[in-house]
Amino acid sequence: MISSETLRRYPFFGLLSDEQLKAIAMIGEEKTYPKDTILFKENTAATRLYLLLEGDIDLVYSGGGEGAVVNALVGSIAPGEVLGVSSLIEPYTFISSARPTTPIKVVEIDSLALRALAEVDARLGYILMRNIAVAVLERLKYTQVELAAARA
Amino acid sequence: MISSETLRRYPFFGLLSDEQLKAIAMIGEEKTYPKDTILFKENTAATRLYLLLEGDIDLVYSGGGEGAVVNALVGSIAPGEVLGVSSLIEPYTFISSARPTTPIKVVEIDSLALRALAEVDARLGYILMRNIAVAVLERLKYTQVELAAARA
Numbered sequence: 001m002i003s004s005e006t007l008r009r010y011p012f013f014g015l016l017s018d019e020q021l022k023a024i025a026m027i028g029e030e031k032t033y034p035k036d037t038i039l040f041k042e043n044t045a046a047t048r049l050y051l052l053l054e055g056d057i058d059l060v061y062s063g064g065g066e067g068a069v070v071n072a073l074v075g076s077i078a079p080g081e082v083l084g085v086s087s088l089i090e091p092y093t094f095i096s097s098a099r100p101t102t103p104i105k106v107v108e109i110d111s112l113a114l115r116a117l118a119e120v121d122a123r124l125g126y127i128l129m130r131n132i133a134v135a136v137l138e139r140l141k142y143t144q145v146e147l148a149a150a151r152a
Numbered sequence: 153m154i155s156s157e158t159l160r161r162y163p164f165f166g167l168l169s170d171e172q173l174k175a176i177a178m179i180g181e182e183k184t185y186p187k188d189t190i191l192f193k194e195n196t197a198a199t200r201l202y203l204l205l206e207g208d209i210d211l212v213y214s215g216g217g218e219g220a221v222v223n224a225l226v227g228s229i230a231p232g233e234v235l236g237v238s239s240l241i242e243p244y245t246f247i248s249s250a251r252p253t254t255p256i257k258v259v260e261i262d263s264l265a266l267r268a269l270a271e272v273d274a275r276l277g278y279i280l281m282r283n284i285a286v287a288v289l290e291r292l293k294y295t296q297v298e299l300a301a302a303r304a
Contacts, residue, residue: 141247147226148226150299
């Protein structure tokens with residue numbers, strides 16, 4: 001459990017009511033991880049949404065399967081941004097791996113519990129998924145730019 | 153206005169109730185466009201969500217700005233899929249251009265009216281934005297694969 005004040009500071013949670021923030025804070029935990037851990041791994045079950053409080057994280061994509069040689073940088077996460085968006089999007093499987101490039105502090109939110117809150121409170125669900133869509137579209141924009149550059 | 157039966161056939165609208173489908177059908181229009189039109193243009197205001205009924209569409213990205221030479225293929229849309237997802241995601245600006253590669257038939261949905269429905273019926277909004285997030289994540293997966301291949 002964390003304080004709802006921690007969440008309130010971040011635009012991602014901006015439109016939620018006090019009550020909704022408290023419910024989410026109840027299922028959140030603050031954690032720290034050293035540099036170069038794997039926070040989550042591509043192709044594994046996505047069960048947590050993360051809010052990055054401190055540090056920086058690279059998102060890398062293997063290029064397909066275990067034997068793949070490529071580890072393409074497909075995104076970078078700065079403080080205040082969420083990652084693990086796949087934990088709220090079917091089929092709930094990470095599509096890239098997250099590697100902190102510095103020591104990090106995050107809020108981890110149990111995504112199954114978060115989805116349960118959204119089922120009960122559809123308004124929470126609507127706001128949450130709108131914000132998740134914004135985060136995914138940002139990532140898509142970034143990879144489009146990189147793809148166009150790679151092909152130029 | 154279109155028939156709600158038209159929408160019901162597509163997974164994108166699968167979880168919505170009869171009443172919700174009827175409300176969306178009221179603000180939908182069926183249209184056809186010839187091959188090689190520009191259905192929508194990158195960096196313009198996104199005011200319509202499209203469901204592709206027949207034909208094929210390429211999504212292309214200029215690589216940044218008017219003078220850019222690259223026109224990278226960043227997605228392809230097949231019948232049954234939606235496009236114009238940016239019409240439901242802030243800042244409501246298309247991030248790529250849509251070019252039919254065959255004559256197409258689409259359902260066009262006024263996204264301002266659709267967002268108004270979601271404001272009134274948060275459950276509709278929650279389901280809609282979950283499905284939009286799935287569509288954007290699919291696009292992100294595709295560009296990640298292409299990016300990793302381009303860098304291999």
